[in-house]
Amino acid sequence: MATANGILNGLEVIEFEFAETPRSTPENPRYYKEVLKVLLSDGTVVYNCVWQNCEFTRPKASGVWPHVKAHKNQTRAPKATAEPSEIDVDGLPLAEVIERARKATWYSVQLDAALKKLDKATHEVEKWKPRATAAEKQLATIRNAFAAVA
């Protein structure tokens, strides 16, 4: 509200109170928390935003109410960068990404090593295959020789 000096719209503020909402009844009064009903020195009534030094006025309370959101966005934005707890929350996924990247690298190295071992083993099998086949043939020849003797 712009009544620090008691002036609103260039006129002196006679009195002000919280503005009633459209649902307000004499039995059950309801008030806007952030809209003031202001009586000015020339007898006009205007509705004013409750925020300090704000001169936003409308002839109806319902016209001021949507404007109040602008102040809430203003206070929320700097908070998001200033509060350490909120920065920590932002930093958590990054730490997780790094951790996952580390694990992925480790698994990649392990996989590389395993593939190299498999490759080496495959080569050795290939190398031993002819010798095994040769040994089999020798054994068969020996068996045949014994069979011939018996």
Ligand SMILES: [Zn+2]
């Ligand atoms: Zn305002």
